[in-house]
Amino acid sequence: MSHLELVRGDGIQVVRGWAGGNLxxxxxxxxxxxxxxxxxxxxxxxxxxxxxxxxVDLEPASVLLEDGELLIEWPDGHRSSYALGDIEALIDVAQPAWQVWPDPYRPQPVDWTAFLADDIVAAKALEDYLASGVLLLADAPVEAGTLEALAPRLGPIREVLFERIHNVEVDPDGYNVAHTTLPLPPHNDFASYTWPPSVQALHMLANETQGGESVLVDGWQILENLRRDQPDHFAALCNTPVPFREFDADNETFSVMPMVRCDSAGNIDGLRYSNQLMQAMDPTRPGVVEFYRAYHELSRRVMSGEARICFRLEGGQILVLQAHRVLHGRQAFTANAQRHLQDAYYEQDNVRNHLTVVRRRMNNG
Ligand SMILES: [Fe+2]
Ligand SMILES: [Zn+2]
Known part of the structure; x- marks a missing residue:
């Protein structure tokens, strides 16, 4: 460490020669x-x-660099010490990266019982889920309310209005297009919330009808393609607030938010997309023309088969989706037999928590 040199700068201390540069x-x-x-x-x-x-203009009274350790005495006599190795560990903390779906992609089923009972199975499944945004569980019970049992791995359940566990069946009094036999274009749920649920589980209890295949779209892959090809369209989707509403006789939820959310480094962090919940925006607002062209192009990609898979969700299967990334929909079906789906919501932070805790438990023996 003798080649390191400590220099005072404007409001900073500079360690020269650190990894060939200045710290x-x-x-x-x-x-x-x-x-x-x-x-x-x-x-x-x-x-x-x-x-x-x-x-705010605090300066050390004295500083000393010794054996990779920075020692500081402050004007009030307080002493601090820092290992440069500890500081280095803070630089470039890698975030868990999402991965695009391989082509072709088909989620591999994970056994329900093993996922709940076996930490090794659960850790692998949750890691794959964080990368792909999709977890398919198979051989789950076909009893109503089964999604409650996922709480130890994904939960707690994030409750929203309407129902704690939502029932999706053909219902002539239903408040949403999901309660008809019509096709459901890919969307995420509760765009009408400022913070929609970030994890959604769809549990098929019975699927005896003709049609009604499930459709999944990797919204983040589509947005990356859009940003690459048409950056102005991408920017318009990030910058234009859009109203969304979901309601019934007893409930009224409403949000005005851009369709695309990025983090401070510009990484895509969320897509909010729901044709059925989107409301009329102020047509005189600056930028509406550009927004609508961008929305048209995004929608063309969502509906075109780009980053899309389609398969039949069978009774006893559960799809868990990273809901701010993966859009879900279904094809039209004939109401000639039973079709009953339940869904519930969780939060991505809690899924990450469970993975960390499972890993810790595995490391401890
Ligand atoms: Fe939905
Ligand atoms: Zn201290």
């Missing part, structure tokens, strides 16, 4: 991230030090 450490970051027992709640490791207790 720039802001003074406020350094003070905020002191790990000593005075600055932490020792019982929980949470931060106790609060940034308001120092001046």
């Amino acid at each position: 720039e450490l802001p003074n406020l970051w350094l003070r905020d991230n002191c790990q000593c027992s005075e600055c932490r709640v020792t019982q929980t490791t949470e931060k106790k030090f609060h940034i308001v207790d120092i001046p």
Whole structure:
């Protein structure tokens, strides 16, 4: 470490020669991230030090770099030390990456009982789910309410209005096109919520009718293709708020949100797409012409077979979808026999939590 040199900059400390470059450490970051027992709640490791207790132009009274350790004394006498190796571990923290579907793609069924009972099976299935956005469970019970049993792996259930476990059957009084025999264009549910459920499970209890094949579309793959081919269209979808409404006699949900959400690094983070719930927007609003051209192109791709698979969901099978990524729909069917689907919702953060906990349990023996 002797080749490292420490230099003061404007509001920062600079370690020269770190990995062949400069490691720039802001003074406020350094003070905020002191790990000593005075600055932490020792019982929980949470931060106790609060940034308001120092001046914004805080400078160390003295700094020393020794054996890969940065030692700082602050003007009030408080001392902090930092291992440069620990700081390096914070750089470029890799996020779990999603993967495009192979071509052709068919989700491989995972046995229901093994998924619930066996941590090794569950960990593999959840890792595949985070990559593909799809988990297909097979040989599940065909009793109503079975989705409650997925809570230990995916849950808790994210409740929304209408029903805790939604029933999708032909219903002449139904509030949604799903309750008819009409084809359902690919969509995600509850676009009318500011934060729609991020995980959806569709449980087929009985599927004896003709037709009604399930359709899945990888919305993020379509959006990546759109961004590559027509970046102006992509931008219009990110920047134009669109109204969505879902309601019945007792409920009224409404949101006004762009169809595409990106994170601060520009990675696609969410697609909100529902032809049936979309409402009329103010036609005089600037950008509506550009938005509609972009929406037309997005819809052409959603309906064209791009990044789409189609298969029959049999009784006893459950589709779990990353609902802000994968759109679901179905083909028209003939109401000549029983078709009964139930769906329930969960949250992606909780799925990741369960995977982390399962991995921890496996590592501990
Ligand atoms: Fe749906
Ligand atoms: Zn401290």
